[in-house]
Amino acid sequence: MASLVASFLAWLARLISGANALWLDCQPLPRQRIYFGNHTSHMDFVVLWSVLPDEVRTQTRPVAAEEYWTTSKLRKYVAAEVFRAVLVDRNSSTVEERRNQMERMLEGMGQDQSLIIFPEGTRGEGDEVQPFKSGLYHLAKAKPQVELVPVYLENLNRVLPKGEYLPVPLLSRVYFGPPMHLQDGETKEAFLERARQAMIGLAGQ
Amino acid sequence: MILRDQELFGLYMGILALLVVASIIGFLLEWKVKSPRGRETVANINSRIKAWWVMSGVFAVANLAGMTSTILLFGLLSFLALREFVTLTPTRRGDHRSLLFTFFFLMPLQYLLVAVKWYGMFSVLLPVYAFLFIPTVNALQGDPKNFLERTAKLQWAAMICVYCLSHAPALLMLEIPGYQGENAKLLLFMVLVVQLSDVLQFVWGKTTGRRAVAPNISPNKTVEGLVGGVASATIIGTLLWWATPFHPFVAWLMALGISLAGFAGGLTMSAIKRDRGVKDYGTLIEGHGGILDRIDSICFAAPLFFHVVRFFYSTV
Numbered sequence: 001m002a003s004l005v006a007s008f009l010a011w012l013a014r015l016i017s018g019a020n021a022l023w024l025d026c027q028p029l030p031r032q033r034i035y036f037g038n039h040t041s042h043m044d045f046v047v048l049w050s051v052l053p054d055e056v057r058t059q060t061r062p063v064a065a066e067e068y069w070t071t072s073k074l075r076k077y078v079a080a081e082v083f084r085a086v087l088v089d090r091n092s093s094t095v096e097e098r099r100n101q102m103e104r105m106l107e108g109m110g111q112d113q114s115l116i117i118f119p120e121g122t123r124g125e126g127d128e129v130q131p132f133k134s135g136l137y138h139l140a141k142a143k144p145q146v147e148l149v150p151v152y153l154e155n156l157n158r159v160l161p162k163g164e165y166l167p168v169p170l171l172s173r174v175y176f177g178p179p180m181h182l183q184d185g186e187t188k189e190a191f192l193e194r195a196r197q198a199m200i201g202l203a204g205q
Numbered sequence: 206m207i208l209r210d211q212e213l214f215g216l217y218m219g220i221l222a223l224l225v226v227a228s229i230i231g232f233l234l235e236w237k238v239k240s241p242r243g244r245e246t247v248a249n250i251n252s253r254i255k256a257w258w259v260m261s262g263v264f265a266v267a268n269l270a271g272m273t274s275t276i277l278l279f280g281l282l283s284f285l286a287l288r289e290f291v292t293l294t295p296t297r298r299g300d301h302r303s304l305l306f307t308f309f310f311l312m313p314l315q316y317l318l319v320a321v322k323w324y325g326m327f328s329v330l331l332p333v334y335a336f337l338f339i340p341t342v343n344a345l346q347g348d349p350k351n352f353l354e355r356t357a358k359l360q361w362a363a364m365i366c367v368y369c370l371s372h373a374p375a376l377l378m379l380e381i382p383g384y385q386g387e388n389a390k391l392l393l394f395m396v397l398v399v400q401l402s403d404v405l406q407f408v409w410g411k412t413t414g415r416r417a418v419a420p421n422i423s424p425n426k427t428v429e430g431l432v433g434g435v436a437s438a439t440i441i442g443t444l445l446w447w448a449t450p451f452h453p454f455v456a457w458l459m460a461l462g463i464s465l466a467g468f469a470g471g472l473t474m475s476a477i478k479r480d481r482g483v484k485d486y487g488t489l490i491e492g493h494g495g496i497l498d499r500i501d502s503i504c505f506a507a508p509l510f511f512h513v514v515r516f517f518y519s520t521v
Contacts, residue, residue, distance in 0.1 A: 018288060161298050168304040169284075171292040171487065 002081035003058070009082060010050035010057065017043060017159050018171035021051040024202065025178035026149055030056045032112055033147045033179065036136055038129050038199060039118040040157035043167065048116055048151055049083065051174045061108055062116040065090040086115065102138050109143065119195070129200050132192040140182040140191065147179035150195065152202035175202040212448045213269075213390050220261055220397070227254050256493055264396065268389050272377045273320065275392065279374040280316040285496040286504075287312065287366040289486040293477070294358045299348030303339045303359055311335050312367050319371055322378040324521060331368040336360060365474075365504050366497070372507035379511075379519040384450040391514065394449050395463055398442040399506045402464035403471065406434025423475040426468075435464040450518055462513065463506045470505030474498075 013019070021028075037048050045062040052060055066087040069079035079085040086108030088101045109115055117139075119132040140148055155172035177198055182191055231251040238247050267278035291304065311331065318327040340356045376395065377388045384391075410430025418426050442460020446453040474497065478486065487495020515521075 018292070155292065158292075158296060161301055164301055166305055166309075168291075168301060168308060169288050171288055 005078075006057075006082045007054070009046070013043065013046045013050035016167050016169050017047045017050075017156060018169060019047050019051050019174055020171065021174045021176065023176045026176045028053050028056055028176075030059055031114075031147060032109070032143075032145075033060075033114040033149050034136070034139055034143075035060070035114065035116045035149045035151050035176075036119050036195065036199065037116065037151035037153055039120050040153065041160045041162070043156055043160050044118060044153055045083075045116055047156060047172065048153060048174060056114070059112060060114040060116060061086050063088055063105060063108075063118075067091070102135065102142070105135075105139060106142055109146070115139075119192075129196060132196050134188060134192065136195060137182070137188045137191050144182060148181060148195065149179050150177040150199040150202060151175065152177070152199055154203060177202045210387065210390070212387075213393070216390065216393055216397070216445070216448055217265060217269075220265075224254070224258055224261060227257070253493060260499070268393055271389075272374070275377060275389075276316050276320050276374045279370060280313070282496060282500060283312055283316070283367045283370050284308070286370065286486075286500060287362060289495045289497045290362045290366050291359075293481045293483065293486065294362060296359070297348055297350065297355060299343060299346035299350075300355055300359060302346055303342040306342060307335075307339070307359065307363050307367075311363060315367050315371050316374070319375050319378060322521075324375075324378065327371070327375065331363050335363055339363070369504040369508050370500065372511040373503060375511055376507075376514070378521070379515055380521045381450050381514075381518045382520060384518075387450075390448045391450075394442070394445060394459075395506060395510050396503065397445070398438055398460045398463045399467040399502045401441055402434055402438035402467050403502050404434075405437045406430045406468065409433030409437070419472065419476075422472060422479050426472060426475070431468055435461070435468065438464045459510065459513070463510055466506040466509045467502030470502040473505070474501035 035048060037044060045064065049057060049060065049062055061084050064079060064083070064085040064087055066089050069075050069085060069087055079087060086105055088104050089097065092098045092101045105115060105117075117136065119136040120130040136148070140146075152175040153172065154175065155170060158168070159170050159172055160167040180195065180198060186194075231247070231254045234247045235244075235251060238244055263278070267274040287308065296304065315327070315330055318330060339359055340352075343352065343356055343359075373392060373395070376392045379388060379391070381388070381391075406426070407430065409432075410425060410427045413429045413433065414425075414427030416428045417424050418428055418431055439457060439460040442463065443453055443457040445460075446456035449456055449459070451459060474486075478484065485494025486497035493499050
């Protein structure tokens with residue numbers, strides 16, 4: 001049942017967003033990966049998730065905000081059964097809370113699950129990719145063998161801008177870039193900036 | 206219906222024969238052409254032919270099933286064309302509401318007016334009411350940046366993708382004495398002539414084209430292609446006079462007008478694509494690009510043909 005709902009939702013998201021996936025030096029394979037994308041709209045993670053091929057999507061889990069997805073029974077069901085989301089508290093400020101957040105994500109990945117994350121932290125206006133938060137770095141350090149795939153979502157901020165509830169069915173694109181890894185001795189700042197540039201570089205390719 | 210109307214049946218048999226011949230030629234080319242560049246062209250031609258089978262099939266089903274399905278088909282085409290067009294047009298956050306109105310209110314309403322055959326409202330909804338309504342909604346959003354430009358682009362998108370295209374199914378609401386219940390053939394005649402003209406311009410252009418009509422806009426549209434394509438499509442249109450309410454000479458004039466308007470549509474839409482720096486409006490139809498790349502000629506030919514027929518032949 002949940003997988004049927006998932007397929008239907010993925011189809012619906014593709015229909016509304018007119019999303020077209022472009023895989024640039026990256027194959028849509030069911031490997032363990034962390035997809036990190038730019039955040040410009042409410043629809044971001046659903047669209048990114050929906051353009052993945054079925055066998056990849058079924059083992060990919062979006063990281064989502066706990067405070068949003070646990071407020072009603074329906075949301076709880078959708079988050080847990082349909083998206084199989086990894087829920088984290090997005091307002092983590094203390095060291096303890098952040099460690100807890102990281103543990104949940106690593107636990108959610110297990111041995112073979114991929115993640116979808118939006119490392120910018122807050123949703124940008126769509127014009128510029130904001131500096132990354134450090135979560136991506138810590139994940140890369142804890143799971144050095146996992147492929148980090150930069151993703152650039154184009155036009156979604158026009159389909160459904162911030163603060164609007166109804167989407168305009170324009171066409172959008174999802175660019176997947178070449179997988180990257182944390183390099184030996186790379187500092188946190190250097191790595192996060194390299195990852196950010198890899199994401200920005202995908203725009204309009 | 207197809208059995209009742211021998212002429213409609215004849216037209217579709219002709220299209221079927223054309224597709225079969227085209228597919229055989231495509232197959233022979235694939236077998237004969239060896240050079241890598243030639244093979245690329247042949248592969249493109251063959252995917253175009255395959256797409257023609259699908260497009261003809263979808264159109265035939267809608268056309269034969271009646272007015273409702275024809276309206277639904279063109280409504281869907283409008284939707285797809287509008288989304289391709291607006292995607293290429295830079296819109297701002299403040300355009301969101303008027304885009305929602307255009308997609309979910311004005312467009313369905315325009316096709317509903319065709320369905321209820323309300324000609325008066327059909328012909329003024331977008332050029333009058335939407336023309337005043339869209340800028341008002343935009344102004345209420347409170348973003349003055351490039352206001353006139355944004356409003357104009359939105360109006361243009363609605364006019365081309367919705368208003369102009371809706372004149373194709375609107376042919377079915379005309380009442381022509383002695384031709385009642387046969388308007389499906391009028392629509393087929395127009396679509397057939399305009400699309401054949403496109404294909405023949407492509408073929409003539411590829412084989413004999415030298416001088417571009419507007420080199421900065423589309424190097425592929427040549428004088429030779431234009432003359433050859435329009436002339437041959439006009440001849441075919443004339444030879445199909447028996448399926449229309451027209452005298453052969455009038456059929457010749459109509460086919461000429463349709464072909465020229467179709468060319469104008471392709472050229473105009475190319476200018477927009479050139480300005481936006483893209484080759485095609487989309488990727489929906491293999492070998493053809495997007496929906497709008499395929500129907501740009503219909504968008505220009507349909508209103509012209511509709512009004513000429515309405516003025517000289519229709520009682521409504």
